[in-house]
Amino acid sequence: MKKIFVLIALLAAFSCDYVEDPLGDVIVVDPTCVEPTFAQNTNTKRNVLIEDFTGFYCNNCPRAAYRIDTLKNNIGKQIIPVAVHVVDQFAAPRPADAPKYQTDFRTPGGNDIWTAYGGIIGLPSIMISRIDTFNNPARFQVSDLTPFNDQVRQLIDDVPVVNLQVKANYIASKSLVCAYAETEVLATLADDHSIVFMLLEDSIIDWQLYSGAGGYPFYSAGDIPDYLHKHVLRRSMNNYLGETIITGGNNVVGDKTITSSSYMVTESTWKPEHFEVVAFVYNNRTKEIMQAYKANVD
Numbered sequence: 113m114k115k116i117f118v119l120i121a122l123l124a125a126f127s128c129d130y131v132e133d134p135l136g137d138v139i140v141v142d143p144t145c146v147e148p149t150f151a152q153n154t155n156t157k158r159n160v161l162i163e164d165f166t167g168f169y170c171n172n173c174p175r176a177a178y179r180i181d182t183l184k185n186n187i188g189k190q191i192i193p194v195a196v197h198v199v200d201q202f203a204a205p206r207p208a209d210a211p212k213y214q215t216d217f218r219t220p221g222g223n224d225i226w227t228a229y230g231g232i233i234g235l236p237s238i239m240i241s242r243i244d245t246f247n248n249p250a251r252f253q254v255s256d257l258t259p260f261n262d263q264v265r266q267l268i269d270d271v272p273v274v275n276l277q278v279k280a281n282y283i284a285s286k287s288l289v290c291a292y293a294e295t296e297v298l299a300t301l302a303d304d305h306s307i308v309f310m311l312l313e314d315s316i317i318d319w320q321l322y323s324g325a326g327g328y329p330f331y332s333a334g335d336i337p338d339y340l341h342k343h344v345l346r347r348s349m350n351n352y353l354g355e356t357i358i359t360g361g362n363n364v365v366g367d368k369t370i371t372s373s374s375y376m377v378t379e380s381t382w383k384p385e386h387f388e389v390v391a392f393v394y395n396n397r398t399k400e401i402m403q404a405y406k407a408n409v410d
Contacts, residue, residue, distance in 0.1 A: 177236075215318050238255075274296065292371070
């Protein structure tokens with residue numbers, strides 16, 4: 113089964129038919145994106161998505177970024193970080209402070225994620241594959257001070273129930289990011305599962321406030337003009353809920369689905385050479401992310 117969905121900004125530039133999805137995004141089909149060929153997926157590992165809720169006025173947020181970065185350096189590509197800038201108090205530009213803190217890293221999709229999965233414990237906070245059983249009482253977000261290393265290491269030893277591989281490319285002549293994912297069922301699944309595509313930009317140099325405690329040792333406390341913002345969420349390409357690709361009770365081991373999404377980049381300050389596409393498959397009932405994958409954009 114194949115589903116090809118392309119999310120394009122500025123619909124007026126296109127004459128093709130379109131429909132509105134339940135969240136109000138315009139979904140159209142663009143023939144420019146060409147489906148790639150996927151090799152046999154031999155992966156046996158579960159990857160872990162770590163969503164880091166942050167903001168440039170959050171002076172303790174570099175501490176969370178450093179902890180996640182260190183964990184990724186120790187474990188490797190099974191750790192997939194996404195920095196989600198949220199909360200007006202910490203992430204809204206402040207014209208009175210110009211030229212400092214003028215970039216708006218907030219996104220509609222990031223705000224939706226923050227609201228849907230808690231948004232109550234303040235910043236910095238993180239989600240680990242959107243699992244709520246790490247807490248008592250149950251909630252999805254945890255403080256970055258929670259000793260979560262053992263929990264993450266437990267997850268990466270899990271046998272995955274779905275496999276995922278992603279390919280992405282950038283068509284400069286159309287300023288278009290194309291992304292394709294192949295999902296393979298590895299165990300019979302009782303619940304519906306959906307796939308989400310995220311467009312990230314890595315290595316953005318911009319301002320950050322820092323308390324000086326627990327973060328990268330090469331930064332000094334105060335206003336940092338050249339802070340390296342990593343893995344920043346730029347766009348939820350097929351909205352934050354994604355689309356259902358696996359129907360519970362109606363799947364067998366070996367089923368494969370190819371899904372696609374795209375985004376037309378109209379933002380002049382974004383750097384395509386630093387783009388990443390993250391896709392993940394999650395359980396619609398529990399919301400747990402069962403598999404994730406990060407691809408650099410060619």
